[in-house]
Amino acid sequence: MIADVLNTRVNDTLDRIAASREEHVFKFLPREVGHVTSVSAGVITIAGLPGVGFEELLEFPNKLFGIAYNIDEHEIGAILLGEDSLLNAGDEVLRTGRVMDIPVGGDLIGRVINPLGEPMDGKGTIYAKIRYPIERPAAAIMDRKAVSVPMQTGLKVIDALIPIGRGQRELILGDRQTGKTAIAIDAIINQHDKDMICVYCAIGQRASSVAKIVATLQEKGAMEYTTVVVTEGNNAPGLKYIAPYAATSIAEYFMEQGRDVLIIYDDLTNHARAYRELSLLLRRPPGREAFPGDIFYIHSRLLERSTHLSDELKGGSLTALPIIETEAQNISAYIPTNLISITDGQIYLSPKMFELGILPAVDVGKSVSRVGGKAQLPAYRSVTGDLKLAYSQFEELENYARFGTRLDEATRHTIAHGKRIRNWLKQDELQPLSVPEQVVQLIALTEGLFDHIPLEKMKEAVAALMNSISSLPEELVKHVFSDSPLGQEDKVAIVKNASDILSVFQTDPKIITKTT
Structure with a gap:
């Protein structure tokens, strides 16, 4: 076992030495030099560099870089990563021996950078030891998970x-x-x-x-x-x-x-x-x-x-x-x-x-x-099953009702419920809601607790319902995040709490709500 460990360490050391040699050997080889033949808006034509590879990073004067993109027989078409006004025909072009890469790692969190990895937030240089090529193969099918x-x-x-x-x-x-x-x-x-x-x-x-x-x-x-x-x-x-x-x-x-x-x-x-x-x-x-x-x-x-x-x-x-x-x-x-x-x-x-x-x-x-x-969390699936269908039916009926046709009671109820759904879907910018807040509102909506609340009071009623989330049992809130759907007792508890909160906004005190 000790011999195996020693062999593994020796092999790892040899691999690191080989990788280091590959990384630095290019710097000591004779470097190919080409020259710019034409400069366009963001595109450079180059003569020379017979050994250049596709998408190899090229170095230009004034600390500019480009990517070799068209490898033709007599010229190279390169994409310039900078201001083309800083280049002229006849300028030298050097190979770098590597593809375009970018620094990665935890040092980039909280930073604003450009695609070259250069900081744009005035917080100083980014010191990242690891660099990744910008073009990397996607994970294989067998390496993925559902x-x-x-x-x-x-x-x-x-x-x-x-x-x-x-x-x-x-x-x-x-x-x-x-x-x-x-x-x-x-x-x-x-x-x-x-x-x-x-x-x-x-x-x-x-x-x-x-x-x-x-x-x-x-x-x-x-x-x-x-x-x-x-x-x-x-x-x-x-x-x-x-x-x-x-x-x-x-x-x-x-x-x-x-x-x-x-x-x-x-x-x-x-x-x-x-x-x-x-x-x-x-x-x-x-x-x-x-x-x-x-x-x-x-x-x-x-x-x-x-x-x-x-x-x-x-x-x-x-x-x-x-x-x-x-x-x-x-x-x-x-x-x-x-x-x-x-x-x-x-x-x-x-x-x-x-x-x-x-x-x-x-x-x-x-x-x-x-x-x-x-x-989707099971708590959502147990209450949103018919919501999208009900909203789609409402939109169709709403268009039909514009012709002034007399509607039966069921149709009027569907339209009234759909208007509450549409009003409930409104949400202020930069005001994301937590899972318990959304689930409680969803249950109240699907149980019809908003149907007898005037549309102009919906926003106030929803805000009051959100303020009541803290009064729910802690076990019930945890169950919302679990891998099992909400039970009958959980739904009844939420409906009872929501009914008490929303009753003051309802215009019809005799409303009868179903409890699934």
């Missing part, structure tokens, strides 16, 4: 009707200014005290918008577990292109340590446009709607890296919430349909609902979660 743990966003409409599991990829899409980023920020804020690391990747956003988001995260204490990767709208297209890959490598480090991670891509519309710009400048053939033919592969290899690892690989998870912008509510456009087919569901935000003040403006009929229902 999504089984919920990822609570704190938003009632999502946690109840469109649940998300840890390791899932859920697309957020909608027109401009419909609240897509607000949903993602609420999800980050709700991870406080939930042992989850968050990575927010801003792709081509305005500097003022990113500064506002960072200030909000700091105010809510969310920067304690969040890393922000930023590219601004005036940055080089190469930086926008590598940003989501760099952010994913940062997130993967924590996932491989057995941690749960949430990553936000805000948004992949700008990422697709940056890649289209680079591809056309590199003279790659365009495809449908002028996008390159491999744009699907660009996004699929990014989102496939989000998963729930098996227990043998420490069981970490990476949950992705990519954001995409639609134009005139056209969810059947090229890029949105690409991402819908890659992800495990979508949350669609309606401009019409946004204009009516129904916030968050989630269109329940067009939104779906293909995985999260299996990861």
Whole structure:
């Protein structure tokens, strides 16, 4: 046994020596030198460097770097990761012998960086001993585990009707200014005290918008577990292109340590446009709607890296919430349909609902979660079974009732109940709710306790119900988080407590409520 231990240590030492040699030997070899032949907006053409590899990192003057992307017979097309105004034709280009990588590790938590790993928050240099390539293969099928743990966003409409599991990829899409980023920020804020690391990747956003988001995260204490990767709208297209890959490598480090991670891509519309710009400048053939033919592969290899690892690989998870912008509510456009087919569901935000003040403006009929229902807490599943169906029936009947048709009592009751559901789904920004708060409200809603409360008093009634959560037995609150559904006694206790609280808001004191 001692001999085996010694052999193992010797082999480990030899492996480290070999790895060290491979890492440093390139520095002592004769270096290939090329020169710039042309400079375009974010794209460089290079002559020379016959031994360069695909996606190898290249070094330019003025501390600029680029990525070799087109390896042709007589020239190299490179993506520049910086200002092209600092380069001129004839400048020397050196090989680095490595691919583009980024520092990873705990030192990045609470920091704002660019895709090169350089700090942008004025808090000093980041000292990270480990670097990951920004392009890494996704986990193999046998290395993955089924999504089984919920990822609570704190938003009632999502946690109840469109649940998300840890390791899932859920697309957020909608027109401009419909609240897509607000949903993602609420999800980050709700991870406080939930042992989850968050990575927010801003792709081509305005500097003022990113500064506002960072200030909000700091105010809510969310920067304690969040890393922000930023590219601004005036940055080089190469930086926008590598940003989501760099952010994913940062997130993967924590996932491989057995941690749960949430990553936000805000948004992949700008990422697709940056890649289209680079591809056309590199003279790659365009495809449908002028996008390159491999744009699907660009996004699929990014989102496939989000998963729930098996227990043998420490069981970490990476949950992705990519954001995409639609134009005139056209969810059947090229890029949105690409991402819908890659992800495990979508949350669609309606401009019409946004204009009516129904916030968050989630269109329940067009939104779906293909995985999260299996990861949803049993306490939710026992009370939300008919909620989505009842809401869909209400929307159909509401449109029908606009014609002025006389309605029977059952139809009027369905419409009245549906209006309470829609009003209940409203939620203020930056006000995520805990699981017990949501479950108690859900039970009160499905039991019809809000049906005889005027709509203008709904918000006040919900606030009063939330204040009563602390009076519930501690065992009952713990049962909400358990792996078993709520029992009959638990539901009766919640209904009785809610009935007492809401009775003062009801217009009809003779209301009879069912107790399942």
